[in-house]
Amino acid sequence: MQILIIEDENPAAARLKRLIEPHFPGAQIHGNLDTVKSSMDWLRTNPAPDLIFCDIQLADGISFEIFKEIPVSSPVIFTTAFDQYAIQAFKVNSVDYLLKPLDPEAVEQAINKFKSTRSQTELDLSQIQALLAPPPKAYKSRFLVKFGEKIQSIPVEDVAFFFSESKVTYLQTHGGKRFILDSTMEQTEGMVDPKLFFRLNRKFLATITSISDIITYSNSRLKVILTNCQNQDILISRDKVADFKDWLDQ
Structure with a gap:
């Protein structure tokens, strides 16, 4: 033996x-x-x-x-x-x-x-x-939102982007509708699949389908234009440009 x-x-x-x-x-x-x-x-x-x-x-x-x-x-x-x-x-x-x-x-x-x-x-x-291996992380498939006296479930496929304004996190659909979320941007980022959503900067977390234009900008940064977005000055810092391009090229 x-x-x-x-x-x-x-x-x-x-x-x-x-x-x-x-x-x-x-x-x-x-x-x-x-x-x-x-x-x-x-x-x-x-x-x-x-x-x-x-x-x-x-x-x-x-x-x-x-x-x-x-x-x-x-x-x-x-x-x-x-x-x-x-x-x-x-x-x-x-x-x-x-x-x-x-x-x-x-x-x-x-x-x-x-x-x-x-x-x-x-x-x-x-x-x-x-x-x-650790089990694959389960990401949200829908978000429960409230408007007025009504509650609605928004499928993640309908989400164009999330944005933060005055310390409030909003969900915006591809149709341009906005809803307030209870979570912070950091919490929201952890809830969605990083293959589908990219944190453009501190205020915006977007899907690739919501991006209408990407423009080279000063200091090796990028400017991103989102469909139905009032903010037209969404900048991606030089440090995040490489990760952003990798995400686009998946």
Whole structure:
């Protein structure tokens, strides 16, 4: 039985070794390897181990880099400090995950799982990374506005731009209607998809479809003309010009 430990914290590696030794009498335990580079070098020059215990965060990077470069068919049990919900999600896969600090009972359960299957597992790296990634942010699809005694829901597709005036934030539709919002411009900016809206300056947050003209201006700035907008002096600062052009070119 050949076991490899990939772990950049010596105390954690020593504890892991103590926890797994009773379950594999006579096993040869290699490591610990503490970097992506040393792990790849070892895997390239040694037969595939029967089992790998692998930390996600290593001294020189993320351990997933190892499996991107080297096909690994050995079963892998990851050790990680990611939250418990992610850990539970991973357990639907054939590879197991342990939350740090390591719990002896959890280690035993993972080992028992390995022993019961004893099958080689090809890592689905894209699925693991998708689970580790933060969930995509949910942006607003509509804004609830009030005018007089009435309440109306404005779909985000109908919004031309937002603007601030006298510390009040307004929503303006493509048809030119204006509504007062309860949120600040900073809060509103965080509610909308940055692929659809760009913060032109401190006072304006606009969609590309609301822009009727873009004019070069003094000091490497840009002047933007918005449809149905009374303010015709909307300037984009020199510092924001590159980001604005990138946004236009998506």
